[in-house]
Amino acid sequence: MDRSKELEEDKISNLLFKFAIPAIVGTMVNALYNIVDRIFVGQGVDPLGIAGITIGMPIMIMLMAFGMLIGVGATSLISIRLGQKRKEEAELILANAMLLSVLVHAAISILGLMFLDPLLRAFGASDAVLPYARDYMSVILYGAVFQGISFGMNNFIRAEGNPGIAMATMLIGAITNTILDPIFIFKFKMGVRGAAIGTIISQGISAAWVLLYFFGGKSMLKVRVKNFRLKWSIVRDIISIGSAPFAMQVASSILNVILLNSLSEYGGDLAISAIGAINSISMMILMPVFGINQGAQPIIGYNYGAQKYDRVKEALKLAIFWATVIVTSGFIITRIWGAQLIGLFGKNNKEFIQIGTEGLHIFLLMMPIVGFQVVSSNYFQAVGKPKQAMFLSLSRQVLLLIPMLYILPNFWGLKGIWASGPASDLGASIITAIWIFKEMNGLNQKICETENN
Template identity: 50%
Template structure:
């Protein structure tokens, strides 16, 4: 209980870094192994392998979306319950989260595998790409149960006040993936299947790690058999808060499909391979911000539940400043080293040229994304799911999809690249409007 109690008493600056640095380290390493995966695929399989992984990416986004529905939702509710000193309820949420993770992963795997080829073809897999995309996706789907357990319970590990152990989970998984990828691709000559197999095996180790932790004496919350039976009210509370990141991921999947089609039409397979690389670089640059928001979540959730609104505002302000610094540094690195970054993944001059140009445009609004991520995450952390959903959906559905459908017809390939930064800017402005009103309400509640 002492770990969670510190959330309401320790100095905010020290607490934010104490929770964020392990999360940032874990998330950056996690993104780094995705980058390394792409480097190995790009050199070991070629641009057709990069295109195949990009085509399969919407399915992976959907899988992660359901994982976030449970993991993010459960961790936010756990933080709130611990802030209210309701440990027994927090343990029930943990048990229900595990059951939901298993049920969702099995259902999705069976459903998608039954229609895998038609799904991949509808996502844009042409005849040459389809076998590669099929081999990769099959293995990812079969092993997705490990991702659900590892990701979902790891979020709760952080929420109960143990960010270092949560970081260790990610580091173990990422480190193993980085080791296995070149082994399977270059030594065992398993091609793109080797990359998928490395991912699944590393996620399997991560799942076992978190399960052992919650059965051990080191955890505040314990996995108990009686808490595995689903409780209607708990499931509703998890889904209510987890719905925002879930819908954001589903919308992101739709956006990715439309984007891939647009890139195929206006830039061909090289443009599709390029966006696969760009997305991984973007994730690497954004992971410090996501790690910061993950570290912030239990601090805000606990103190909001305990009605310590002054601490909530201070933590939020500090996180916004830090996120803006991180995102601006990422922007500068991309603008200065665009060609060198693309050359890490492939040595084809045409791919490098298209990718470097696209990356500069696609990520030109990176400096404002840090603020938007932290702002949207605030509403999630305090249980105001409606606001979080509106902010998430405003970027993906209201802004980005129409822009992807309209701009390429006017500006060609440049129009496709421009859709994302325009949506980022408008979404950040909307987040600022919502957040300023919310902070005003906190001031009144504090009085």
């Protein structure tokens, strides 16, 4: 069946399975880059090494933010244009997004290396942690363009209906990283710098795979040299639609700066190491949900563009259901094996395990409702409504979580920092439920109008 026809006519559950499973594998594999680094550093260096990697997270999140701004924004546009049978415009968007991604990530790399030490200090790096953070991030920034290509442009492969190839991109990089990390850390005794070297080599291999796909003639959308000129109207549309996930990541970066400084004040370096472990565990739970989002996006976007609103609703409901199953399962696992999970990142440090386990149990208390909030926010992005998507995406990390981080520690210290997570999750989910209910009423009206015409 033709890919476009498949998106419009195939059973929604089959489509979501086909698109989401590779995306889930891909996103979880992508998460393994940081998680594997932290586990091997925790085992081969010490918890301060994990603190060093964690201190650099605001910069890494900003790299991901620009990858999502361009990658997700262009993916939504490409999916909608394909649904409208406007393939030439989709190819123009593809080329503009590729060029934009390379230019932006090169600029971030240069600026980041110029101001690295002051940035790390501003993020809360102590004298003990700064050398670890500098060793790791200086190498990561050299490979920023690789990340932009492998992470951002991989979305385009999925947008044209090839989720299996997109999954392979992530698998190749993660498997390579898992092999290289212990070699550089344990065999060559390179510590956190070795973990970073393994990461950028792996991202470079993934980037080469993506470029080979588009320039090797395997893609449905062709990369044409004449399209490699930035067109302001396309750049503007990419930024407009991609602004919601971008803003969410920027907010996440700001949030991490506030969080790291608060942890430094109320818990010290071990608390910073603990949040690194907690974030890794949380990431492994949420990455499948992001994979469901990625799988549902072209289905929702295409059918919305084709005015198949009943299929849009069905795809959304199914995505919410499976996202909730995943986060609830993850929540149960953290309740039962919390200490063992934290121990993966530093089994020989009892104080680290104690701080981390307590933080894990409190910080992820509302995890069972997070899947609904994440998927529902993504719906607005998929149908080209960036303002709504941005508001809902930011509700958790800006409107609620940041104020909580300033208020609750004044009453409960370190426990107040941990409690900020579930408090913001609950508030954001309530706001999202109100918005998505209104949106579904609007879709029902459109379905009635379509049936009457």
